[in-house]
Amino acid sequence: IKNSDNIISLNWINFIKKFWNMNFIKQIKLPILNVDFIVYFLFLIGNVKCSCKTSVYIQPTHSTEKPKPRIPGELYPRMIIMYMDRTIWPFWFELDVTRPIKNKNGIILDDGFQPLKPFQQIPGLLDSLHKQGYKLAFINQSPDNASMENLLEWFDFNKYLTHKMSMSAPKKELVRIISQKYKIDFGDMLYLDSEYDEIPDIAELNVVCIQTGDKGVTMEDVQKGLHIFSTAAPDYG
Known part of the structure; x- marks a missing residue:
């Protein structure tokens, strides 16, 4: 994560330097601003952003949990x-699905174009x-x-x-x-x-x-x- 954030910060710094060196930007006279000040300011923002990261949970498409291995001597259903x-x-097949159902390139639809999925x-x-x-x-x-x-x-x-x-x-x-x-x-x-x-x-x-x-x-x-x-x-x- 730190490496990727550093790359992002460097990209921003390079962009600001190129932007600052454009002719029309140089003509704007702001006495309290210069390229070094802006670069330092962006660096501080980048560090604050990096220190405030939160974790994100993405729900898996399929269940990754596995049943426990069978133990000899225990009863299991046949x-x-x-x-x-x-x-x-x-869905309730009889109540919610309009027949006939069809398979359109892997997309299952009923006759009312309602997608059917497990x-x-x-x-x-x-x-x-x-x-x-x-x-x-x-x-x-x-x-x-x-x-x-x-x-x-x-x-x-x-x-x-x-x-x-x-x-x-x-x-x-x-x-x-x-x-x-x-x-x-x-x-x-x-x-x-x-x-x-x-x-x-x-x-x-x-x-x-x-x-x-x-x-x-x-x-x-x-x-x-x-x-x-x-x-x-x-x-x-």
Whole structure:
């Protein structure tokens, strides 16, 4: 930082010297000012500016936090299930999105030219969990499974997912289908959703459930679920 500030100060000094030596400037008679005085004045200002710097935090595009390494002997979910609407992306697909959706050179738009994006932390979160070996599943209650497939492909999420499903049915039934298809006990599942309304129904199956915040699922939510799972599963309800 000091080196860059010195360079900036020198640039200003050189500029003032060149400016002062211009003919029309020399014709202006100011008895109390000369080039050395101005250079010294700028040097003092530069030092004051440098001593008053403040730190700036820039929020990362993707989550850089990683899940804790697995510890031998601890319990971990065999499947982490996440609801898509308001948990993976900030919209209700059935209510907020006008079909058909389209991909214009990597920009996803609905038919009303509304841009569609996931929460910014989601790609990094999925990548971290996938590298840790967790199996991930997305579910949604929209009957438009084809559009949902397109969204997941265009967001490049398919490479992280063991299972994805969108159909008009209670969330409890969607979780039940995953359990039956992959032969995974409910007590070996972790479920994350921003909406509370159907969480009690899923918890009745003995699934560990976490309600996320209104800014989508975060690594903190996942870590909370993993902690509950490792200390209370499979008796959590």
